[in-house]
Amino acid sequence: EIVLTQSPGTLSLSPGERATLSCRASQSVGSPFLAWYQQKPVQAPRLLIYGASSRATGIPDRFSGSGSGTNFTLTISRLEPEDFAVYYCQQYGRSPLTFGPGTKVEIK
Amino acid sequence: EVQLVQSGPEVKKPGESLKISCQGSGYRFSSFWIGWVRQMPGKGLEWMGSIYPGDSDTRYSPSFQGQVTISVDKSMNTAFLQWSSLKASDTAMYYCARGSYDFWSGYSFWGQGTRVTVSS
Numbered sequence: 001e002i003v004l005t006q007s008p009g010t011l012s013l014s015p016g017e018r019a020t021l022s023c024r025a026s027q028s029v030g031s032p033f034l035a036w037y038q039q040k041p042v043q044a045p046r047l048l049i050y051g052a053s054s055r056a057t058g059i060p061d062r063f064s065g066s067g068s069g070t071n072f073t074l075t076i077s078r079l080e081p082e083d084f085a086v087y088y089c090q091q092y093g094r095s096p097l098t099f100g101p102g103t104k105v106e107i108k
Numbered sequence: 109e110v111q112l113v114q115s116g117p118e119v120k121k122p123g124e125s126l127k128i129s130c131q132g133s134g135y136r137f138s139s140f141w142i143g144w145v146r147q148m149p150g151k152g153l154e155w156m157g158s159i160y161p162g163d164s165d166t167r168y169s170p171s172f173q174g175q176v177t178i179s180v181d182k183s184m185n186t187a188f189l190q191w192s193s194l195k196a197s198d199t200a201m202y203y204c205a206r207g208s209y210d211f212w213s214g215y216s217f218w219g220q221g222t223r224v225t226v227s228s
Contacts, residue, residue, distance in 0.1 A: 001170075035214030037153075044203055044218035045145075045153065056216060088153055092212050096169035097143070097155040 002027050002091050004100035012108040019076040021103045023089035028069045033093030036065055036074045039102075040085045048087075049074065079105070110134040112142075112204055112219035119225045120194050127190035128222045130204030137185040138162040141207035143215055144178060144189045148200045156202075158211065159187055167211065194226045 003026040013019055023034070032052040037045040047056040049065035052072055062077040076083055084107050089100040115129040130142060143158040157168035161180045168178070179188045187204060202222050205215035 031212075033212055033214075037215075039153075044221055045205075045215075046218070047214055047216045050214040050216075090153075090155075090214060092214055095167060095211075096171070097158075099153040099155065102152045 001096055002029065002094050002098050004089055004091060004098055006087075006089060006100035006103045008103060009101075010104045010106060012106050013079055014108045015079050015081055017079050019074075019079055019083070019105055021074040021076075021087055021105075023067075023072040023074070023100050025070040025072075025091060027094075029072075029091045030093040032068050032072070033091055034065075034067070034072050035090045035092065036063075037088045037090065038083075038085045039088065045088065076105075081107075110206065110217045112206060112217055114202075114204060114219040114222045117223040117225070119227070121228055122194055122196055122226055124194050124226075125190070125192050126194055126224065127188050128202060128224070129186050129188050130219050131184065131186045132206065133185060135206075138182050139209050141209075141211055141213065142180070142187040143205045143207055144176075144187075145203045145205060145215075146172075146200050147203065147221075153203075156189070158207065160211070161185075161187065165211075194224075196226050196228075198224060199226050200224060 034052045036049040039045040053065045138161045144156040146154045156172040159166045204219040206217040207213040
């Protein structure tokens with residue numbers, strides 16, 4: 001099973017700042033089959049990024065993904081008030097599919 | 109518009125059985141994988157398993173194999189997640205999500221979630 005580790009656990013930032021979230025895999029994620037999701041309280045997750053760097057439909061360009069192998073990054077260039085949420089990475093290159101534990105982006 | 113509509117909240121006792129549903133609309137239901145994801149209170153996301161409605165190919169996470177059953181009724185455009193004997197530790201929010209025609213994909217559409225509470 002591929003174990004995903006996300007850091008930091010919590011990121012305290014102000015609107016307008018840049019957020020950099022990390023996701024590390026215990027083994028190489030092929031292709032790369034790596035996605036990022038945003039989840040707000042009492043809402044279902046929303047797909048932001050797939051294939052490590054492709055934005056999903058309707059996702060603003062302030063969200064970007066990068067990385068390959070075992071190291072991946074989600075960057076939010078300038079935080080908007082609606083971006084404060086929990087972010088999960090997911091690998092879908094090997095079964096079982098696995099999620100990271102999440103990074104909470106909170107208002108400083 | 110693609111939509112996944114899940115059945116309503118459930119309150120059950122330990123040992124009882126349960127079957128929750130996820131109805132898809134706005135797309136060719138039989139051609140896209142449907143996955144089930146668990147979120148325990150205050151915790152992260154866990155992939156439970158997925159089913160391809162076209163041929164009922166089903167894949168489970170080892171953590172959930174034998175604990176739940178995933179099924180589908182193509183005629184109703186509906187996928188199901190069921191338990192034969194619930195435990196208190198099954199208390200969670202359960203999401204269905206749509207993948208692609210390929211098993212190896214992320215989930216671009218999600219249901220609203222079904223909250224399951226198991227308590228004596």
